[in-house]
Amino acid sequence: MNDTVWTFDWGSVRGEVAALGGMLGPVWFTLSGGHLAQPFAVAPWADDPPEKLNALPPILRQLRGEFPCVPFGVAEARTDLPDQWMDGLDPSMPPADEFAHGYSTNHKWHLLEQTDTTITIGIDYPEDHVVSCLKRRISLDDDLRIKIDLHIEMRCDAALPLGLRPIFALPAQTGAAHLSIPSLQSVRSFPVPVDEASQCKPDETADKLTHIRTKDGVMLDVTRLPLALETEELLAVSLTDGDVCLSDIQNGYAVDLSWDIATFPQCLLWLSNRGRKAYPWHGRFCAIGIEPIAAAFDLGVAHSANRHAPFAKSGIATQTMLSASGPFTASYSIAVRQL
Numbered sequence: 001m002n003d004t005v006w007t008f009d010w011g012s013v014r015g016e017v018a019a020l021g022g023m024l025g026p027v028w029f030t031l032s033g034g035h036l037a038q039p040f041a042v043a044p045w046a047d048d049p050p051e052k053l054n055a056l057p058p059i060l061r062q063l064r065g066e067f068p069c070v071p072f073g074v075a076e077a078r079t080d081l082p083d084q085w086m087d088g089l090d091p092s093m094p095p096a097d098e099f100a101h102g103y104s105t106n107h108k109w110h111l112l113e114q115t116d117t118t119i120t121i122g123i124d125y126p127e128d129h130v131v132s133c134l135k136r137r138i139s140l141d142d143d144l145r146i147k148i149d150l151h152i153e154m155r156c157d158a159a160l161p162l163g164l165r166p167i168f169a170l171p172a173q174t175g176a177a178h179l180s181i182p183s184l185q186s187v188r189s190f191p192v193p194v195d196e197a198s199q200c201k202p203d204e205t206a207d208k209l210t211h212i213r214t215k216d217g218v219m220l221d222v223t224r225l226p227l228a229l230e231t232e233e234l235l236a237v238s239l240t241d242g243d244v245c246l247s248d249i250q251n252g253y254a255v256d257l258s259w260d261i262a263t264f265p266q267c268l269l270w271l272s273n274r275g276r277k278a279y280p281w282h283g284r285f286c287a288i289g290i291e292p293i294a295a296a297f298d299l300g301v302a303h304s305a306n307r308h309a310p311f312a313k314s315g316i317a318t319q320t321m322l323s324a325s326g327p328f329t330a331s332y333s334i335a336v337r338q339l
Contacts, residue, residue, distance in 0.1 A: 003062060006111055008119050010140040018062055022109040022121050022136060025065020025167075029144050029253070029336040037253035037336050039246075040065040041167040041287035045280035056280060058106035059099070065167060066334065068150050069101035070131060072163030072293055073300035081191045081299075082203055088308025096130060096160055096301045104134050105165075130158040131322075145335035152328040159319040161295030161304035164264065164332060166257055168246055170286050175224040176250035179209065179288070181267070183241040187212065188310075190297060195232035197275035209237075222271060226286050232275035236297055237267040238316060242332075244290050252339050257290055259332035264292030265317050292332065294320045 004019035015027030025040035043063040045053070053061045075095040079086070099106040104123045112120040118139040125131040132153040141147035150164075170177050186207055189200045193215075200220065201213045212220040212235065220227070222235065225246075242259035244267060270289030277283050296304040296311055296318040303309060304318040311318050322328050 004108065006114065006119060006121075008114070008138075010117050012143045013140055013146065017119055017121060017138065018064065019108040019110070019121075020062055021059060021067050021105045021107075022123065022134075023062065023065050023067045024138060024146075024148075027065070027146070031144070031253060031336070031338040035252065035338065037248075037251065037255075037338075039168050039248070039253070039255040039334075039336055041169045041285075043280070044284050045282075048280065052279070057100060059101060060280060063167070066148070067105055067165050068134065068136065069105055069163045069165055070134060070152055071096050071102050071160040071301055072295045073161055073298040073304065074100055075300060077300055077302035081303075084203075085191050085299075085303065085306075085309055089306045090302060093302040093305065096158070101163075101165070101298075103129065103131070130154060130156050130160070141333055141335075144337060145333055147331060147333045150330045150332075152322060154322045154324045154328075156324050157322065159305060159321050161293070161301060161318060162264070162320050162330075163268065163291055163293035163295050163298075164259070164330075165289055165291050166334060167270070167287050167289045168255060169248075170226045170288060171248050171250035173250050174226055174228050176248070177225045178247045178249060179223045179225060179269075180245040180247070181209065181237060181239055182243065183239045184209065185238045185240060187238070187269075188236045190234040190236075194234050195275055197230055197232050197277070199229055199231040200233050200235070222269070225271075225273075225288060227271070227273045230274045230283065231271065232273070233269070233271040234297055235269040235271070236293075236311070237269060238265070239267060242267075242292060246288065246290065247339060249339065254337050254339055256335045256337070257292075257332070258335075259292045260330065263320075263330050264294050266293050266295075266311070267291065268293050268295075268297065294318060
């Protein structure tokens with residue numbers, strides 16, 4: 001990896017923050033007995049030749065770990081969705097950002113401050129953007145817990161879909177990790193197949209992660225990961241508390257993600273289970289994104305603003321009103337413990 005990387009060593013927790021995308025990871029947690037746990041996914045193509053990487057969108061070049069998405073989602077509104085997702089859509093709404101998942105995920109951040117237990121980075125958005133700048137402070141909360149504070153400053157008032165994007169590694173052994181979302185209320189599959197490899201039946205709602213219907217009518221259990229089949233899925237989880245646990249039984253640790261449910265009322269599960277075959281994926285990426293969001297999937301600004309779309313009609317916030325009069329702040333944490 002040839003880009004700027006800041007390192008930190010806080011004793012029981014040490015890791016890296018990449019300037020490109022402001023991505024946190026890898027991070028090594030020292031558990032009892034000196035056992036090391038590194039919970040974040042790191043794309044296996046990060047060290048490919050520059051001529052190959054430079055042809056990719058910046059967000060993919062060194063994809064890893066955890067980062068914020070402001071705004072969350074794709075730039076252009078999709079028009080190939082079922083009627084209930086298209087009704088009320090304003091296709092003339094201009095994109096807030098030309099980059100997938102926002103300017104900050106595709107450009108370099110700068111270091112603002114580093115202490116013995118904190119690292120703070122920032123990025124300035126273009127002068128014609130509604131967002132002025134982002135800051136994120138990564139700190140040691142206790143021995144094995146990282147706290148992250150995200151600050152968004154605006155040039156003008158605007159409603160945007162927002163999301164956090166922690167991407168976690170999965171063990172090599174099929175089913176050797178367990179996903180737990182205790183307060184889950186419902187789960188909905190993406191409106192259309194995410195990829196040609198996708199196996200879940202589109203636009204289906206279930207009340208358990210163990211009962212996700214596939215296009216062949218079989219029930220899929222997505223609490224046991226990685227899956228035996230090769231697939232690419234997006235599942236939106238409605239829940240009442242911002243707490244999700246991923247237990248890596250094969251490697252002997254669990255990672256706990258916690259956030260304010262009032263800020264991010266849903267959790268998007270990105271199951272990238274060796275399904276994507278084109279470069280840079282080549283069927284070798286196997287990870288799970290556990291992504292707190294206030295958005296309509298990753299469909300971007302126009303779909304998230306559509307009050308007639310399914311989530312908004314059911315009362316779930318799919319955008320956040322951001323004010324130029326004061327910064328928006330969100331805090332969340334990632335902790336690792338031994339099993």
